Amino acid sequence: MRFTNYVAMEVLKLTTKIDESGYLNLKIPTQLAAVEVDIVVVLNPVSSEEKQPSYDFSDLVGRLTWRGDAVAMQRNLREEW
Numbered sequence: 001m002r003f004t005n006y007v008a009m010e011v012l013k014l015t016t017k018i019d020e021s022g023y024l025n026l027k028i029p030t031q032l033a034a035v036e037v038d039i040v041v042v043l044n045p046v047s048s049e050e051k052q053p054s055y056d057f058s059d060l061v062g063r064l065t066w067r068g069d070a071v072a073m074q075r076n077l078r079e080e081w
Contacts, residue, residue, distance in 0.1 A: 014028075015046060
């Protein structure tokens with residue numbers, strides 16, 4: 001294990017496809033120049049059934065107003081325990 005030339009590690013996450021012949025081709029631009037790197041690849045098959053729908057909460061956005069002493073209320077709640 002070497003710690004002499006510390007460079008910030010990059011974590012990349014992407015979804016891509018494996019071609020018909022079973023090859024995974026990656027061409028990923030990085031901020032690193034010509035250096036030796038360790039690469040860890042985790043293949044996790046994604047099915048269309050597993051994809052979660054994106055939720056739109058824009059109609060639920062609002063603002064609450066607080067009247068009172070927040071610290072006193074917090075202390076009261078703690079005392080109930």
